[in-house]
Amino acid sequence: xxxxxxxTGLLGLLATGCVTGRYGQVTINEPVDGAQLQALKPGEDTxxxxxxxxxxxxxxxxxxxxxDRTSGMAxxxxxxQDRGWGVxxxxxxxxxxxxxxxxxxxxxxxxxxxxxxxxxVLERWREGRVGDLLPERVRPAPALD
Amino acid sequence: xxxxxxxxxLTLLTLPACGLAYQSTNEPLDAVAIKxxxxxxxxAREVVEKLGGPNEVVQLGRRTAYRYDASATKSAVLFxxxxxxxxxxxxxxxxxxxxxxxxxxxxxxxxxxMHRVQYAMPWEDVHEPEDNASYDADRPGVGK
Numbered sequence: 001x002x003x004x005x006x007x008t009g010l011l012g013l014l015a016t017g018c019v020t021g022r023y024g025q026v027t028i029n030e031p032v033d034g035a036q037l038q039a040l041k042p043g044e045d046t047x048x049x050x051x052x053x054x055x056x057x058x059x060x061x062x063x064x065x066x067x068d069r070t071s072g073m074a075x076x077x078x079x080x081q082d083r084g085w086g087v088x089x090x091x092x093x094x095x096x097x098x099x100x101x102x103x104x105x106x107x108x109x110x111x112x113x114x115x116x117x118x119x120x121v122l123e124r125w126r127e128g129r130v131g132d133l134l135p136e137r138v139r140p141a142p143a144l145d
Numbered sequence: 146x147x148x149x150x151x152x153x154x155l156t157l158l159t160l161p162a163c164g165l166a167y168q169s170t171n172e173p174l175d176a177v178a179i180k181x182x183x184x185x186x187x188x189a190r191e192v193v194e195k196l197g198g199p200n201e202v203v204q205l206g207r208r209t210a211y212r213y214d215a216s217a218t219k220s221a222v223l224f225x226x227x228x229x230x231x232x233x234x235x236x237x238x239x240x241x242x243x244x245x246x247x248x249x250x251x252x253x254x255x256x257x258x259m260h261r262v263q264y265a266m267p268w269e270d271v272h273e274p275e276d277n278a279s280y281d282a283d284r285p286g287v288g289k
Contacts, residue, residue, distance in 0.1 A: 004147075004149045004150065004153075007153050008149065008152075008153065019227065020227055020228065020229060021227060021228045021229070022228065022229040022230070022231060023228070023229075023230055023231075023267055024229075024230065024231040024232065024233070024267050025231075025232045025233070025265075025267035025268075025269075025271075026232075026233045026235075027232075027233070027234045027235065027271050027272070028235045029235070029236060029237055029256075029258060030236070030258060030261075030272055030277075031272070047243070047252050048184075048252050051241075051252060051253070051254030052254075054254075055239070055254055055255060055256035056239035056240055056241045056254040056255050056256040057239075057241060057254065058237075058239070060203050060205070060210045060212070060241060061203070062203070062204060062205050062206060065206050066206070069206050069207050070206050070207060071205055071206025071207070071208070072206075073205045073208075073210075081272070083267055083268075118206070120252075
């Protein structure tokens with residue numbers, strides 16, 4: 001086989017996209033300012049001062065509901081700034097399409113949660129992965145009792 | 146140059162390609178209208194009349210909170226034969242308004258990000274403060 005034929009064959013194989021690598025970045029929202037987060041003081045900061053410092057949260061949850069229906073609240077901020085490598089291989093095998101995909105990017109987003117008591121004063125805050133910060137999901141209350 | 150070599154070179158040159166995409170959900174929030182909200186005075190009815198229906202309503206004991214949001218995504222991809230480079234940047238405008246048990250606004254918090262969304266390559270930092278400041282300056286109600 002001549003070198004030219006080999007090159008043409010190789011180009012043909014590559015052009016089919018059987019194996020492709022990738023390097024990518026996915027960014028979602030902007031990270032909360034770490035300095036402003038560290039500066040928050042439980043027992044002193046309020047919902048108003050925390051909203052001023054961090055902006056609008058991504059999610060808001062009911063927290064510690066009392067029998068008289070007073071409650072606190074938990075506010076979640078989350079974002080993503082992830083770079084990573086990946087590879088995808090695909091081929092046709094006896095009429096079936098088979099593919100393999102690997103990526104080094106993290107699926108669990110970083111974030112922080114602030115908990116406020118019924119008086120809307122900051123009780124505590126925590127940083128970490130969203131999956132670790134939030135309690136397990138519970139079935140929501142029915143629309144009509 | 147021999148025809149076969151020319152063909153191979155031409156193939157190599159034409160296979161790389163790039164793609165750009167823009168997606169958005171909802172209209173950007175009106176920062177000027179939001180600045181007119183007055184905690185302690187504005188009611189839930191007035192908020193809805195001014196901003197429209199919220200995307201989510203959350204019950205917080207006797208209180209309630211409404212979420213308004215919109216998002217934009219810019220994607221840039223460079224296809225290099227066997228290897229692809231890609232970047233996807235998503236930003237949100239968010240507003241949470243909190244009401245007391247009488248449906249009077251007690252607090253609100255805003256984040257404006259849609260106008261900062263960027264096309265970029267994966268090694269670029271899309272959150273540079275200087276970039277954000279220049280984008281903010283062009284958006285009414287957001288720039289200082």
